[in-house]
Amino acid sequence: MSINQKKLPIYSFFKCVEKNFDKASQFLDYDKGILKQIKICNAVYQIFFPIKWDNEIKVIEAYRVQHSQHKLPCKGGIRFSPTVNQDEVIALAALMTYKCAIVNIPFGGSKGGIKIDPRIPDEFKEKLIRRYTSELIKKNFIGAGIDVPAPDYGTGEQEMSWILDTFISLNPGDINALACVTGKPISQGGVRGRKEATGLGVFYGIREICNLKKEMNNLGLEVGLEGKRVIIQGLGNVGYHTAKFLYESGAIIIALAEREGAIYNPKGFNIEEVMNHLKENKSILNFVGAKNIKNTLEALEIECDILIPAALENVINSENAQRIKAKIIAEAANGPLTIEADEILNKKGTLIIPDIYLNAGGVTVSYFEWLKNISHVRHGRMERRFNEIKNFKIFQSIEKISGKKISEYEKNILLHSPDEIDLVYSGLEDTMRNSFYELLYIKKYKNIENLRIAAFALAIQKIYNSYQILGIFP
Ligand code: GLU
Secondary structure, three states: OOOOHOOOOOOOOOHHHHHHHHHOOOOOOOHHHHHHHHOOEEEEEEEEEEEEEEEEEEEEEEEEEEEOOOOEEEOOOEEEEHHHHHHHHHHHHHHHHHHHHHOOOOOOEEEEEEOOOOOOHHHHHHHHHHHHHHHHOOOOOOOOOOOOOEOOOOOOOOHHHHHHHHHHHHHOOOOHHHHHHOOOOOOHHOOHHHHHHHHHHHHHHHHHHHHHHHHHHHHOOOOOOOEEEEEOOOOOHHHHHHHHHHHHHOOOEEEEEEOOEEEEOOOOHHHHHHHHHHHHHHHOOOOOOEEEEEOHHHHHHHHEEEEEEOOOOEOOOOHHHHHHHOEEOOOOOOOOEEHHHHHHHHOOOOEEEEEHHHHHHHHHHHHHHHHHHHHHHOOOOOOHHHHHHHHHHHHHHHHHHOOOOOHHHHHHHHHHOOOOHHHHHHHHHHHHHHHHHHHHHHHHOOOOOOOOHHHHHHHHHHHHHHHHHOOOOO
């Protein structure tokens, strides 16, 4: 570590978010009062409650934070992590506000956290999440039009269905109860494609940037994903799906890092084989043909084209930033770079694709799930058969006019009318593409130095406009 780096101040996570906000505000000639209102956190609910744990009573610390209520409901995940604290949840809720704005999702930003190791047995998880939900209900902090939780670090479909069940039982007759939480199993009102949504969105975002000739030339890289050397930190839901889609597109996953250590193989990993190994051995280490790296964070410093932190915040900081050799950093996690690391890496010329754009696929598909729940109908249900019949009539006419037969293979493609999963993928891809071009546009038009500040500026612009129209409630 150089002396200069040591001198850098250490900011809290929320302070980092605020600093980025301030940098971006300088590009926008906006009313200071409204900017302040956008930046501050609207509401923090801190909860302590007791849980019977074997023969002792444990006091659990938990939070739900609504950073912005400029659009309702507020939206954001709930995490289980031993490091949960108020500053972290506020910062994550703020990132949700900006994320939703960037991808044009009409929600405010929120986040929840329960301070606990996610590896606790299911029976305690269930007790915890049900109690937490009832605390949120008591204070009117959850509901289809109020605040809608979703999965985050350490939580998934199972926890979401416990939330739903608790909510329904305490809100009898609420016709929109299903929309009180997203990321549910399909059988409980979930939407197809939600599980892989964040990873798929990360993939779409990386693909967009890798298709830009000028950017790739500047980094000395070829256009496209094929052959790009990738390192992924975190093999949870987001990391795994990101790795899967990149692998299927010809990228080479050269290193994978988990809590217990990392594995490295310059020839690349087949991600499904690694996942099977992980399931069997409860560890990614000792994977055949790979080199073990005991200190997992060292894997981030290996030379590669794309480094994808996909776990928790602050993993790249003033201590290790200088040693990062990746040409592109794709932020699948929320806040993986501290502000100091961001500055060091920008100086080095690293291309950073910011979290508030790149990992917005999760909340985008949560929005599709919420729409499905409040409309009480599966996406595509009304028009699917109609389209199939119309397509059938079109190719009957083509065959009649041309006097030629269309092959069975082509007929099957033409006949196909979108299912829910097709619509979700299409909506997600469209969202990630549109927002990417909006980002590039504001970056160029306002002459902003990097994508993160451009992303904040885009978010502020959109939220500001909604305040302009709404006015401020007196
Ligand atoms: N936890 C995810 C995120 O940080 C998803 C939030 C949601 O779907 O509401 O973006």
